[in-house]
Amino acid sequence: xxxxxxRAGALLTIDLDAIVANWRLLAARLRPGVRAAAVVxxxxxxxxxxxxxxxxxxxxxxxxxxxxxxxxxxxxxxxxEGEIIVFGGPLADxxxxxxxxxxxxxxxxxxxxxxxxxxxxxxxxRLPAVVHFDTGLSRLGLARDELAALAEDRDALAAxxxxxxxxxxxxxxxxxxxxxxxxxxRFEAGRALFSGVPGSLAASSGIFLGAEWHADWVRPxxxxxxxxxxxxxxxxxxxxxxxxxxxxxxxxxxxxxxVGYGATHRAxxxxxxxxxxxxxxxxxxxxxxxxxxxxxxxxxLPLVGRVSMDLMVFDVTGLPEGAARxxxxxxxxxxxxxxxxxxGAAGTIGYEILTALGRRYHRTYRGGTSHGGxxx
Ligand SMILES: *Cc1c(COP(=O)(O)O)cnc(C)c1O
Numbered sequence: 001x002x003x004x005x006x007r008a009g010a011l012l013t014i015d016l017d018a019i020v021a022n023w024r025l026l027a028a029r030l031r032p033g034v035r036a037a038a039v040v041x042x043x044x045x046x047x048x049x050x051x052x053x054x055x056x057x058x059x060x061x062x063x064x065x066x067x068x069x070x071x072x073x074x075x076x077x078x079x080x081e082g083e084i085i086v087f088g089g090p091l092a093d094x095x096x097x098x099x100x101x102x103x104x105x106x107x108x109x110x111x112x113x114x115x116x117x118x119x120x121x122x123x124x125x126r127l128p129a130v131v132h133f134d135t136g137l138s139r140l141g142l143a144r145d146e147l148a149a150l151a152e153d154r155d156a157l158a159a160x161x162x163x164x165x166x167x168x169x170x171x172x173x174x175x176x177x178x179x180x181x182x183x184x185x186r187f188e189a190g191r192a193l194f195s196g197v198p199g200s201l202a203a204s205s206g207i208f209l210g211a212e213w214h215a216d217w218v219r220p221x222x223x224x225x226x227x228x229x230x231x232x233x234x235x236x237x238x239x240x241x242x243x244x245x246x247x248x249x250x251x252x253x254x255x256x257x258x259v260g261y262g263a264t265h266r267a268x269x270x271x272x273x274x275x276x277x278x279x280x281x282x283x284x285x286x287x288x289x290x291x292x293x294x295x296x297x298x299x300x301l302p303l304v305g306r307v308s309m310d311l312m313v314f315d316v317t318g319l320p321e322g323a324a325r326x327x328x329x330x331x332x333x334x335x336x337x338x339x340x341x342x343x344g345a346a347g348t349i350g351y352e353i354l355t356a357l358g359r360r361y362h363r364t365y366r367g368g369t370s371h372g373g374x375x376x
Contacts, residue, residue, distance in 0.1 A: 004362050005362045005364075007362075008246070008360070008361065008362035009245065009246050009248075009276075009277025009278055009282075009310070009360065010243060010244060010245045010246060010276075010277060010278040010282060010332070010358075010360070010361050010362070011242075011243070011244045011246075011329065011361065011362050011364065012241065012242070012243050012357065012361035012362065012363045012364070013241070013242040013243075013244075013363075013364045013365075013366060014047050014048065014051070014240060014241060014363065014364070014365050014366070015238075015239075015240050015241075015242075015366045015367055016051060016052065016055040016365055016366060016367040016368030017055075017366065017367030017368065018226070018238040018239065018240045018367070019047075019052055019055060019056065019224050019225065019240055020055055020056060020058075020059035020367075020368070021238050022223060022224045022225075022226065022237050022238055022240070023036060023038055023056055023059060023060075023061055023220070023224055024059065024060075025236065025237070025238075026204075026207055026218070026220050026223060026224075027060075029207060029208075030207070030211075030214050030218060031211040031214045033216075034214045034215070034216060034217065034218065035063070035216070035217050035218075036061065036217070036218050036220060037061070037063035037064060037065055037085075037200075037217055037218070037219050037220075038052075038053070038056045038061045038063070038064050038065070038220065038221075038224060039064075039065045039066075039203070039219055039220060039221030039224075040052055040053050040056075040064050040065065040066060040075065040221075041065060041066045041067035041068075041071060041087065041221065042067060042071075042355045043071070044225070045221060045222065045225050045351065045354040045355055046283075046354045046355045046356065046357040047225055047240065047241070047354065047357070048363070048365070049066070049071070049074070049075050049078070050074070050075070050077075050078035050079075051078075051365050051368060052224075053075055053078065053079045053082070054078060054079050054368070055367070055368035056224075057079060057081065057082050058368070061082070062082050062083060063082070063083045063085065063217070064079075064082055064083065064084050064085065065084075065085050065086075065087055065219055065221075066084060066085075066086055066087070067086070067087050067088055068086065068088050069086055069088070069090075069091070069094055069097055069098070069103070071086070072084050072086045072098075072101060072103040073097070073101045073103070076101045076102055076103065083104060083163075084102065084103050084104065085103075085104045085105070085106060085130055085163075085164075086098070086103055086104070086105050086106060087106050087132075087140070088106070088108075088140075089105045089106045089107055089108045089109070089112045089132075089140075090105045090107075090112055090115050090116060092115065095115050095116060095118075095119045096119065098119075098127075099119075099123070099127070104128045104129065104130065104163065105129055105130070106129075106130045106131075106132045106140075106166070107129050107130065107131050107132065107142075107160075108132045108140040108141050108142065109142065109146075110142065110146050110149075110150075113131075113142075113150060113156055113160075114156070116129055116159075116160065117155070117156045117159035117160060118159075120159035120160065121159055126158070126159060126160060126161040127159065127160065127161060128160075128161045128163050129160050129161065129162060129163065130162070130163055130164040130165075130166055131147070131150065131162060131164070131165050131166070131194070131197075132166050132167065132168075133146070133147040133165070133166075133167055133190050134167065135167040135168075135169075135182075135183040135184075135186035135187050135190065136170055136179050136182060136183045136186065137167075137168050137169070137170040137183075139168070140168075141167060141168070144186065144189075144190060147190050147193065148193060151193035151194060162194060162197045163197075163198070164197065164198050164199070164200050164216075164217060165190065165191045165194050165197050165198070165199050165200075166199065166200040166201065166217075166219075167183065167186070167187045167190065167200075167201055168201075168203065169183055169201065169202065169203070169205075169206050169213075170183065172202065172203065172204075172205035172206040172208075172209060172213075173205040173229070173230070173231050175208075175209055175230075180209060180213075183201075184201065184212070184213065187199070187201050187215075191215070198215070198216035198217055199215035199216050199217070200215050200216065200217040200218065200219055201213055201214075201215045202214055202215070202218045202219070202220075203218070203219050203220055203221060203222075204220040204221060204222045204223035204224075204227070204229040205223075205229045205230065206218070207220060207223075207229065208229050208230050222350065222351050222354075223237050224237075224240075225240050225241070225339075225350075225354055226238060226239045226240040226241065226338070226339055226350075227339060227340065227349075227350035227351060227354070228340050228350070231340075235338070235340065239334075239335065239338060239339070241333050241334075241339060241354075242331065242333060242334045243278075243331070243332045243333035243334070243357075243361070244329035244330065244331055244332065244334070245276040245277060245278040245294065245312070245329065245330055245332045246276065246277045246327065246328075246329055247274045247275065247276055247277075247324055247325065247326055247327065247328045247329070247330065248275050248276065248277050248311075248326060249274075249275040249326060250272065250273065250274050250275075250316065250324050250325055250326065251272070251273050251275070252270060252271065252272050252273070253267050253270070253271055253273060254267065254270055255267050255268060255269050255270055258305075259273065259304045259305035259313055260289075260304070260305025260306045260308065260313055261305070261306045261308060262305075262306055263305075264289065264290055264305055264306055265290055265304040265305040271315055271317045272315075272316050272317045272319075272324070273304065273313050273314065273315060273316065274301070274313070274314045274316045274324045274330070275311055275312075275313050276294070276311065276312050276313070276314060276330060276332075277310065277311065278310070278311075278312060278332060278358070278360075278361075279307055279308050279309045279310045279311050279312055280307050280308070280309055281309045281310055281358065281360070282310075282357075282358030282360055282361065283353070283356035283357045283358040284307055284312065284332065284342075284346075284358075285307070285346040285348065285352075285353075285356070286306065286307045287346045287347050287348070288303055288307050288312075288342070288345055288346045289303070289305065289306040289307050290303065290304065290305065290306070291303065291345045291346070292307070292312075292342065292345045292346065293314075293337060293341075293345070294314050294330040294331055294332050294337060295330065295331040295334060295335075295336035295337050296316070296319060296323065296324065296328070296330040296331065297319070297323060298336065299318055299319055300318075300336065300337075301314040301315060301316055301318070301319070301330060302314065302315045303315075314330065333353075339353055339354065
């Protein structure tokens with residue numbers, strides 16, 4: 001039997017040391033005394049939470065955020081130590097799963113506060129929790145009057161061990177946006193109701209708004225995985241991913257011939273094409289059609305025609321004869337074509353490219369800890 005890498009159409013290499021280096025780089029930017037958690041929701045943005053979180057733990061990170069209870073249960077199985085906090089908070093009849101798996105909920109609604117305080121009373125002890133309130137995103141979180149009511153609710157507070165009062169910014173990637181200072185004022189006013197409880201406001205981009213935004217804890221996700229937290233400025237983060245697609249076939253077509261479904265690219269002159277084994281079923285959006293590119297040996301290769309389910313076609317006319325041949329890998333994401341480049345060409349954000357990364361890739365992890373699952 002051939003080996004899995006030999007069979008794969010595309011190879012995804014994930015550099016765990018680069019993720020740890022990114023976490024350290026962010027932590028080093030913080031006001032003294034401020035600490036950095038790590039957001040590893042959605043399977044660490046598609047990169048693999050069971051490998052990423054233990055590597056970050058070894059690197060010094062002690063607090064992790066996921067989105068759902070199931071993500072928390074899965075992560076706990078991969079990482080016996082470290083705090084795991086679940087953004088979505090407890091759903092009815094799931095609250096007992098939190099202590100059973102060593103998980104801490106974010107409380108986003110008065111109903112979640114009541115559910116969690118009720119469990120604490122049944123268990124006869126205070127239970128750890130994070131309180132989330134809304135300051136202008138209008139997504140999850142207590143309204144400001146609900147937060148004020150909680151601050152007065154002695155019974156609820158007696159049941160809770162509050163680890164954090166948090167809120168989330170809507171426009172942190174636009175430093176000049178008016179909503180940023182408004183949300184910060186609302187955040188400061190809300191957290192002042194809970195004296196002695198640490199606060200948290202900034203995610204990746206918020207860290208770069210400046211020290212006044214750091215509160216006590218920051219919650220970066222995307223920047224850990226190499227997404228530029230300051231769109232438009234040079235990216236300070238190390239690149240984490242390399243995605244290499246295998247050339248299956250090289251062909252030449254004459255002027256006037258078309259390429260791909262819908263015949264959306266027509267050759268103006270004779271051209272050489274490389275057909276590569278990855279497509280939208282692998283998470284490379286169809287919106288890259290006629291807009292994306294790949295790299296081989298420092299040469300940029302335009303994507304021509306539509307992205308199809310399993311295949312993409314690149315113009316390799318500019319390469320020396322023989323450089324593109326079946327079996328050769330070209331970079332679909334790598335040093336010359338970053339995650340943000342791919343996202344920009346697709347009309348989306350790096351977050352979406354990451355979390356769509358396909359299941360057919362042969363994955364290899366570099367660096368990190370010696371233990372861990374397959375692929376090391
Ligand atoms: C996803 C998320 C984060 C991390 O955001 P990034 O922009 O990826 O750094 C932080 N806080 C909350 C509430 C989130 O939902």
